[in-house]
Amino acid sequence: MLEIENLHVSVAGKKILDGLSLKVADGEVAAIMGPNGSGKSTLSYVVAGRPDYEVSEGSIKLDGVDLAEKSPAERAALGLFLVFQYPLEIPGVTTMTFLKAAINAQRKARGEDELATPDFMKKVREAAKRLNIPQDMLKRPVNFGFSGGEKKRMEILQMALLEPKFGILDEMDSGLDIDALRVCAEGVNALRSKERGLLVITHYQRLLDYITPDTVHVMHKGRIVKSGGPELALELEKSGYADYAEEAA
Amino acid sequence: MAAVQETVDKVKTLDVDAYKYGFTTDIESDKAPKGLNEDIVRFISAKKNEPEWLTDWRLDAFRRWQTMAEPKWARVHYPPIDYQDLYYYSAPKTAEGPKSLDEVDPELLRTYEKLGIPLREQEILAGVQADPNARRVAVDAVFDSVSVATTFKAELAKAGVIFCPISEAVRTHPELVKKYLGSVVPVTDNYFATLNSAVYSDGSFVYVPPGVRCPMELSTYFRINERNTGQFERTLIIADKGSYVSYLEGCTAPQRDENQLHAAVVELIALDDAEIKYSTVQNWYPGDSQGKGGIYNFVTKRGDCRGDRSKISWTQVETGSAITWKYPSCILRGDSSRGEFYSIAISNGYQQVDSGTKMLHLGANTSSRVISKGISAGHSQNTYRGQISAHRKARNARNFTNCDSLLIGNSCGAHTVPYIEAKNSSAVFEHEATTSKISDDQLFYCMQRGLSAEEATALIVNGFVRDVLQQLPMEFAVEAQKLIAISLEGSVG
Numbered sequence: 246m247l248e249i250e251n252l253h254v255s256v257a258g259k260k261i262l263d264g265l266s267l268k269v270a271d272g273e274v275a276a277i278m279g280p281n282g283s284g285k286s287t288l289s290y291v292v293a294g295r296p297d298y299e300v301s302e303g304s305i306k307l308d309g310v311d312l313a314e315k316s317p318a319e320r321a322a323l324g325l326f327l328v329f330q331y332p333l334e335i336p337g338v339t340t341m342t343f344l345k346a347a348i349n350a351q352r353k354a355r356g357e358d359e360l361a362t363p364d365f366m367k368k369v370r371e372a373a374k375r376l377n378i379p380q381d382m383l384k385r386p387v388n389f390g391f392s393g394g395e396k397k398r399m400e401i402l403q404m405a406l407l408e409p410k411f412g413i414l415d416e417m418d419s420g421l422d423i424d425a426l427r428v429c430a431e432g433v434n435a436l437r438s439k440e441r442g443l444l445v446i447t448h449y450q451r452l453l454d455y456i457t458p459d460t461v462h463v464m465h466k467g468r469i470v471k472s473g474g475p476e477l478a479l480e481l482e483k484s485g486y487a488d489y490a491e492e493a494a
Numbered sequence: 495m496a497a498v499q500e501t502v503d504k505v506k507t508l509d510v511d512a513y514k515y516g517f518t519t520d521i522e523s524d525k526a527p528k529g530l531n532e533d534i535v536r537f538i539s540a541k542k543n544e545p546e547w548l549t550d551w552r553l554d555a556f557r558r559w560q561t562m563a564e565p566k567w568a569r570v571h572y573p574p575i576d577y578q579d580l581y582y583y584s585a586p587k588t589a590e591g592p593k594s595l596d597e598v599d600p601e602l603l604r605t606y607e608k609l610g611i612p613l614r615e616q617e618i619l620a621g622v623q624a625d626p627n628a629r630r631v632a633v634d635a636v637f638d639s640v641s642v643a644t645t646f647k648a649e650l651a652k653a654g655v656i657f658c659p660i661s662e663a664v665r666t667h668p669e670l671v672k673k674y675l676g677s678v679v680p681v682t683d684n685y686f687a688t689l690n691s692a693v694y695s696d697g698s699f700v701y702v703p704p705g706v707r708c709p710m711e712l713s714t715y716f717r718i719n720e721r722n723t724g725q726f727e728r729t730l731i732i733a734d735k736g737s738y739v740s741y742l743e744g745c746t747a748p749q750r751d752e753n754q755l756h757a758a759v760v761e762l763i764a765l766d767d768a769e770i771k772y773s774t775v776q777n778w779y780p781g782d783s784q785g786k787g788g789i790y791n792f793v794t795k796r797g798d799c800r801g802d803r804s805k806i807s808w809t810q811v812e813t814g815s816a817i818t819w820k821y822p823s824c825i826l827r828g829d830s831s832r833g834e835f836y837s838i839a840i841s842n843g844y845q846q847v848d849s850g851t852k853m854l855h856l857g858a859n860t861s862s863r864v865i866s867k868g869i870s871a872g873h874s875q876n877t878y879r880g881q882i883s884a885h886r887k888a889r890n891a892r893n894f895t896n897c898d899s900l901l902i903g904n905s906c907g908a909h910t911v912p913y914i915e916a917k918n919s920s921a922v923f924e925h926e927a928t929t930s931k932i933s934d935d936q937l938f939y940c941m942q943r944g945l946s947a948e949e950a951t952a953l954i955v956n957g958f959v960r961d962v963l964q965q966l967p968m969e970f971a972v973e974a975q976k977l978i979a980i981s982l983e984g985s986v987g
Contacts (some may be wrong), residue, residue, distance in 0.1 A: 295938050296938070317942050318945055318947075321941070321942055321943060322944055327942050333933075333935055333936050335936060335939075335957055337958055337960035338957035338960075343940075346949070347940075347944050350943075354944065
């Protein structure tokens with residue numbers, strides 16, 4: 246379970262999150278929608294522990310563990326995963342090497358044995374197949390020269406392999422055509438489970454046609470201004486964010 | 495006060511450093527008195543029972559050296575070295591070389607064990623019989639100044655390969671040593687090479703006869719072990735017509751509390767259709783976190799592609815030393831000969847690296863390739879200095895140079911100084927260079943996947959140097975990757 250309480254965050258002296266509170270239960274898929282500049286991406290970064298984000302007040306807890314003093318790697322080992330809006334390229338490091346390093350780093354942090362190479366390979370191959378990722382893509386450097394769709398599929402592959410307790414999807418739909426979106430969404434849906442919570446951050450309703458949320462939250466000016474069920478997303482699609490801008494003002 | 499003494503005093507007051515391979519073994523040594531004069535040169539020569547011609551050769555070098563001045567053109571700074579304040583000879587106390595591994599000092603074997611490397615070589619030293627089909631490594635272990643263990647000699651002898659300490663080769667194969675010693679790096683070449691010629695202690699000698707493919711990788715591990723001992727290794731490798739040899743050199747020095755001068759000379763000679771591959775992993779003590787202590791590494795490495803269609807390939811991973819002054823080069827004398835230089839140079843703390851290569855195209859249709867990856871972290875300065883030249887007769891000379899620098903942090907420097915000179919209009923020389931920095935975004939991305947800041951940095955750096963790592967023999971590639979990670983510890987906050 247992810248619990249965020251009264252979170253205040255500034256970046257370079259500018260306040261971005263202004264008393265945001267949010268709870269996402271195990272097995273729940275929550276969507277956050279909001280206009281540009283409402284602080285959606287900041288929320289995902291600050292939960293993942295990106296440096297340079299100053300938390301002045303409030304708390305973030307994952308399964309009751311306060312994340313305040315945890316490094317990004319420690320948060321990852323606790324089971325937090327972020328699907329990046331813009332996945333980074335790492336020239337010269339093959340995707341396989343990267344995946345293995347990540348899995349084993351997390352296992353080590355949790356006091357588990359490293360995964361044997363044959364088991365690892367088998368796992369990766371199976372997961373890649375489900376996401377239509379060809380084997381040769383795994384031999385290429387991480388995200389290097391990948392198309393937008395390939396990058397996002399690789400993010401979902403990583404999530405599938407790392408089996409996080411909680412996943413945050415930061416505008417997964419950006420830069421995806423409809424076919425790529427469908428493949429990625431199916432990948433995400435396959436990862437829905439009773440134990441795993443997901444937070445889907447998006448600007449558009451479109452993504453939620455493929456990943457049906459249990460709850461929808463509207464974010465504006467650094468806080469949640471309205472919460473409801475999936476119908477709230479459809480309502481937003483018709484009326485836009487203008488009403489909430491006024492409500493929040 | 496002399497620089498060395500000053501450093502000793504300063505370092506004594508500092509904390510023990512984090513250098514991973516910092517330990518010394520206490521094998522009693524037999525050393526010459528401090529300082530350098532003709533008597534010392536004669537002493538070294540006498541200690542090794544050298545023939546008169548070699549004694550004279552050393553003395554000639556010493557006299558030359560006295561008229562020379564230390565080169566100052568490199569981008570490195572260090573206090574003056576007092577050459578009279580150093581020991582020029584020390585040897586472990588054994589009357590004669592050991593006949594078998596049982597006779598090797600167990601202390602020495604433990605030293606290798608502590609190093610954690612070389613894995614395969616350790617097995618060999620321990621006498622473990624490996625799978626006969628597996629690739630093998632022969633070790634000529636140079637401990638301090640004298641070779642004390644040589645393995646796999648019999649098998650090499652069967653192939654006709656001579657692999658022994660150069661001091662032994664002087665006695666057993668004087669005609670080869672006399673013919674080739676100093677033929678690539680002449681006695682007068684440069685200050686440090688000339689010093690080496692006068693006082694060189696020992697090193698490896700390799701001769702591969704015509705048409706022979708050396709059945710194993712040859713490997714030497716150098717260790718600096720004696721306080722105040724300048725290390726003056728001398729390596730001579732000759733690949734006769736149509737032969738092939740791959741030679742690995744690795745160094746991890748124990749932590750020292752003073753600057754140690756290291757001035758090695760390596761000469762490679764490839765005759766017609768021969769190929770020599772020379773790989774180095776260098777991890778001398780780099781100095782402490784304040785930049786005190788550490789090895790001064792002034793090395794002259796040069797290969798002569800003397801025969802047509804010959805090939806010499808240098809691969810180096812440089813992670814250690816306070817100062818690195820090193821330019822493994824190729825003289826492309828034979829027609830259609832080829833030179834290669836693959837380099838990873840990592841500097842951290844207050845290390846200063848000035849390294850690169852020279853590709854001298856003399857013959858027709860000669861080609862060369864230079865791939866250099868410099869990584870600077872901490873307060874270090876990392877310079878690539880390279881010279882590519884085509885002689886007037888070097889028709890169709892080809893060179894490709896790729897020179898990439900990676901910066902970690904805001905206090906280090908990367909410099910690229912290429913010299914390109916073509917005296918033949920048909921020469922085609924290409925030079926590519928990039929400078930980049932590890933971005934915070936890349937680090938965060940890796941860390942979000944569970945890697946620590948240091949693991950993430952090592953991973954990104956390993957990606958950056960991948961092209962060069964692939965050139966290393968397997969045994970070395972694994973070791974080099976570990977070294978890269980160790981060398982960059984503490985470089986990210």
